[in-house]
Amino acid sequence: MNDSIATPDKAAPRYNFAAAEPRWQKAWDDRACFAVPDVPPADAAKYYVLEMFPYPSGKIHMGHVRNYTLGDVVARYKRARGHLVMHPMGWDAFGLPAENAARERGVHPAAWTYQNIANMRDELKRMGLSLEWAREFATCDPEYYGQQQKLLLDFFKAGLVERRESWVNWDPVDNTVLANEQVIDGRGWRSGAQVEKKKLSQWVLAITKYAPDLLEALGGLDRWPERVKLMQSNWIGRSEGARVRFALTAPVDGTADVEVFTTRPDTLFGMSFLAVAAEHPLATAAAARDAKAADFVAECRSMGTSEAVIEQAEKKGIDTGFRVKHPFTGEEFPVWIANFVLMEYGTGAIFGCPAHDQRDLEFARKYDLSVTPVVLPKDGDPATFAVGTEAFTEDGTAYNSGFLDGLDVASAKRAAIDALEKQGAGIGVVNWRLRDWGVSRQRYWGCPIPFIHCDDCGVVPVPDDQLPVRLPEDVDFSKPGNPLDHHPTWKHVGCPNCGKPARRETDTCDTFVDSSWYFARFCSPRADVPVIRDAVDGWLPVDQYIGGIEHAILHLLYSRFFTRAMSASGHLSLAEPFAGLFTQGMVQHESYKGADGRWLYPEEIDFSVTPEGARTATVKGGNEPVTIGRVEAMSKSKRNTVDPGAIIAKYGADTARWFILSDNPPERDMEWTESGVAGAYRFTQRVFRIVDDHRAGLPAPDAVCDPADPAGKALRRATHRAIKAVTEALETFAFNVAVARLYEFANAIEAAKEAPGAAMREALEILARLAAPMMPHLAEEAWHLLRPDAETLVAQLPWPDADPALLVAESVTLAIQVLGKLRATIEVPVGASEETIFAAAEAEENVQRAIAGKPIRKRIHVPGRVVNLVV
């Protein structure tokens, strides 16, 4: 890549973006083009565009540029279509990185965060986004998290907040709770100590109360991507099955039986063993009696809490020595502890039927447990059917199964549940994979959970008049653990109930809580209640939400839950926060390594092309060879990042926006390339030049083009086809197609040398207006050149309409196929009869050759498209 190709300072550009962009940003500001009232007027067509707000890491990255450009195109387009568009921006400002910065560099999390916000706000402003900055807030503002505390207290009253024991990753050296990402290969990232699972009393939000509704309501989200709904549906994980109680042959610690959940009660006769999770009471009991079992339970604890790690670990187990009786046959089976049984799912215990479950089969083979098939495949022979290394999991006929014999799987399930219920050994149930939402974090930089612990009164909510519970500012990060817990005075308060000395809750909220209602707060960001009803009733739901696919499950599900919980506690009256959702792909870049294997930034490298056409690279200012690596997601660790600030300074915001939209469909991962940006920059200059070159001598804006002029008509056709094509592309989020249609339109304008001035003015003005959602500054500049006296900015103009009369074609090109293979194309007038078309098609020399004298058996004509002759 030759870096000098389009370097602006060498290119003698005519369009000076560096001067123009701030000027138009100020013009939009001065006229308050993007401000909307807190309560939309009843007759307004409101449209709420929201992009997922950023974590203030310090600098915007290309993922932000992509996200906010996409949203801005929608916002500007919808505004032009006559909608009252709310388009706010804020900061997801609590979280671990601020605390890490405090520990590593001694900066206070608040100072670090607000400085980052200031930097990023400046960068975002330079992008020319049509945002209403007056609504800005950060989730770490006490005015925000104080209202969040109010919500939590209201949820508590509504029975949606509970205290419950749950497992965390515990670093025994640092004496601190670790996030999953802080556990690397089973060890704490700072101490290197083997991580343990530890049980803590935690705050939990009762999302499972809404599991059925969260699942069913997915069906109504018709502007959400199917795959996101599918992922959420699988996550919620409704499954029908049975709880089955197995009696222990002898009571263990006073317990007489153990309950399992199964989706396959029809395979009960194929049982081989029962397995419990390492955290199950039976496992604890076994560990107390047997050193080997205790070792195994300890080993499972050292795996941490991450489901991905647990599921990928080698499947292992140990026999507890306890035995259970089969509810139907009375036969005895061993109870094992298995590392793949999850305590959080079902009852933390399963029965193993190896013949019909792959994981059970592998476990049974490993430990030499019995494998009895009880479902016979359709064409299977009961005498010879056996299970080898593949479990049989499809439908079939029950056999070896007593009273279930002969039934298909679905009937056998029902019959088994009936029998279990009759003898009191079990019950048919619906089970959910979704777990309640643990929101407690033992950290400083988060929203304090507003409760007080009193020895006499128990857990007492902080009274409303004492909100917000503010974070103390004088905190000590020099020792590990939660600084709120260490703080000398903060947690010591009087009980609001009895006045005796009591302790504040020192846990803070999961940051997903902060982002679960910010979209509602934007409607009335300064209110002294969480939300103002008239404002949220008027603005919600968000009409178009845009963000990364990585949030497909958690953030979106939590927000859907929060919206329901806020409705249940009287703050809202809707269930679904996001009517439309668009998930964008990631931004990627090539990665580079020096001779010694160190990662290099793109700006450290010189590129050249060998005579054979291969790209090679060296380190700038030397000949050290550089290995060009894979294209992958931009990350600081691989140094394959490009700084948006530098790009905007070099090429301007419109170029960055244009390139990021043009490269590929927005839902896919895109590759950032220097040559692509350079091409986009050239186009901005070209648009300016086209307008600048033609503007002298144009007739007045109301001039009419002579309908008899063929060049004028051709250009006007191109103009109105462009309106139609760009509009359709914007409506369907096909922004790369919209860009391509604008390139074609620009090509058509330049080709229209003979077109009369009226048609040319129309074309140039439409070009500026169609490009405006994507290149808003250049559009204003072009509009200003064309209409120096105009009072109105492009940002205030309505979207142009295509004239249908100019869209109808006079003739069409038809593809002529013989047996589905293209043999010719013919041009026919619109409305030609089928007989004429078939005759013309068969008259083609090449078609005749392909037919080769054979009789035509069938003639297919798809009007305007294709003729297919079958011989």
Place this chain on the structure above:
RNA sequence: GCCCGCCUGGCGGAAUGGUAGACGCAGCGGACUUAAAAUCCGCAGACCGCAAGGUCAUGCCGGUUCGAGUCCGGCGGCGGGCACCA
């Protein structure tokens, strides 16, 4: 491991089941220029052929259809998520 996606020229991609490769990037040839940059004009999937034209081609294998990049089944590769990163 489980759930969900994606795969089309040298590259990014376009294509209501109907002419595969629009548009752009990179490349090549030409014009302009003392020269370069910028700009403009033109060429361009692979293979065979002087040409007309033909064959192959949308990750791989199979199916449905007059016709498949598009629909269905299987396989492979790459990516997202897996509940304390945001």
